[in-house]
Amino acid sequence: MSTAVRRFGAAHEVVEVEAAGMPRPGTGEVVVRMDLSAVNPSDLVTIAGAYRTRTPLPFRPGYEGVGTVVAVGPGVEDLRPGSRVLPIGTPGSWATHKVAEARWCFPVSDDIAREQAATMYVNPCTAWLMLHDRAAIRPGMRVIVSAAASEIGVMLVRMLNRAGLAPVVTVRRPDSAARLAGLAIERVLVGTPADFAPDLADVVRQGGADLVLDAVGGEVGLALSTVVRPGGQFIHYGLLSGVPLPPETWQRAPGIHFEMFWLRNWIHRQPRAEIEALLRRVEALIRSGTVASQIDSVFPLDEIGAALARVGSARRRGKVLLQP
Structure with a gap:
């Protein structure tokens, strides 16, 4: 069984489930039987057509999941049937089996629960890289995290707390803040920019923010950009609002370092050893609970409409996870 997207649109309308036989691996490839696959906002944005210039139709969706190697093609030496792996680098994880290049399959330790293994790539890797590779967080920084009640938002707050930092955060609704209970937070901004404008004014009066991590875009991202101090940093890594950052976001703040961060760009520029090292760090953070994902539900693959x-x-x- 597999899934396919033949036209861009809302995922629940355009993702199709189709029968598929057992694939055969080519040279340098393996077949991975998917155990669990994750549904991420980045999947839905891609299916909607946000990146259509680099996403030819039709395509097989799903960028994250964990599975077991069941067949090995010619030229593959480091993997064998029975190896537990993350097949990253290409889509196609919303399927019973995925054909993947062996060089893009990374081992997963046996003690990592399969739900956590299925979600250890996109959010945890993005969070760690933004904080430690792109921003280099340090004591005393003031950090703002938008959409802090999202899975990656909670991970970012936990990681900042580990570094001794209590961020300013935004959430859409008052009840969303419950997800942050027990975490160190400087202040919670609730609702729209109009709702939390006084809070942002206070941040400016107190010297501004050193770093903004924005997963929302649109008016929220624009508003947060206005409180970054000169020489500060604004990292945009998601589009939960579905609205791009307005051009004036960076045009009116020339003293701020703006960056668009995409995990796939970092991954495709790194040698395998660097990616393996990152995943080992993530496993350690999963064991500590810092980047453990909260699991809402698991749906059979043939009920993907309900999952979406x-x-x-x-x-x-x-x-939300898919189980083939």
């Missing part, structure tokens, strides 16, 4: 509906539900709390 759950992703869009206001009642969802955590990640």
